[in-house]
Amino acid sequence: MPEIKQQMCPFCGEKKALLREEDIEIPFFGRAFVFSLECEACGTRKSDVEAAEQKEPCRYTLELESEDDLNIKIVKSSEATVKIPRIVTIESGPASNGYVTNVEGLLERVKKVIQSTMESEDDESAKKKAKNLLKKIAKALVGREKLKIIIEDPSGHSAIISDKAQKSKL
Numbered sequence: 001m002p003e004i005k006q007q008m009c010p011f012c013g014e015k016k017a018l019l020r021e022e023d024i025e026i027p028f029f030g031r032a033f034v035f036s037l038e039c040e041a042c043g044t045r046k047s048d049v050e051a052a053e054q055k056e057p058c059r060y061t062l063e064l065e066s067e068d069d070l071n072i073k074i075v076k077s078s079e080a081t082v083k084i085p086r087i088v089t090i091e092s093g094p095a096s097n098g099y100v101t102n103v104e105g106l107l108e109r110v111k112k113v114i115q116s117t118m119e120s121e122d123d124e125s126a127k128k129k130a131k132n133l134l135k136k137i138a139k140a141l142v143g144r145e146k147l148k149i150i151i152e153d154p155s156g157h158s159a160i161i162s163d164k165a166q167k168s169k170l
Ligand SMILES: [Zn+2]
Pocket: 009, 010, 011, 012, 013, 014, 017, 039, 040, 041, 042, 043, 044
């Protein structure tokens, strides 16, 4: 994968960012560009994914039913919002990253988001609630919790790649 060193970092302005760009072919999605930026100076790490062709705003819904579903491929751009009803909503925004992963990888990321909010939480009942959510995620990771995953992307650069996923207009 091509790397460009010593690029100007858009976050701190130092010429210490490492840029990587990869051009990949994703079955049933098409060609996509995966970017990442790592800055030695300010420590920023950003990644994103963009479809090569123009896409429509989209919403994908997937019901997790078994352990096999953990392997379903997911393309999530930085403009997508991920919703797992009754568990978490991860909004897009400046800190949001884009990536190509599978359901298991997405749940691992969700776990980290819940863990970090739990650590910064002082309120005992909020902590307890977060712990329960983590238990649900852990069960889903072994195929024992039925969850729904919704990805909404106004840029259309996201997808859940499975016959089981329902695609609708956003
Ligand atoms: Zn920087």
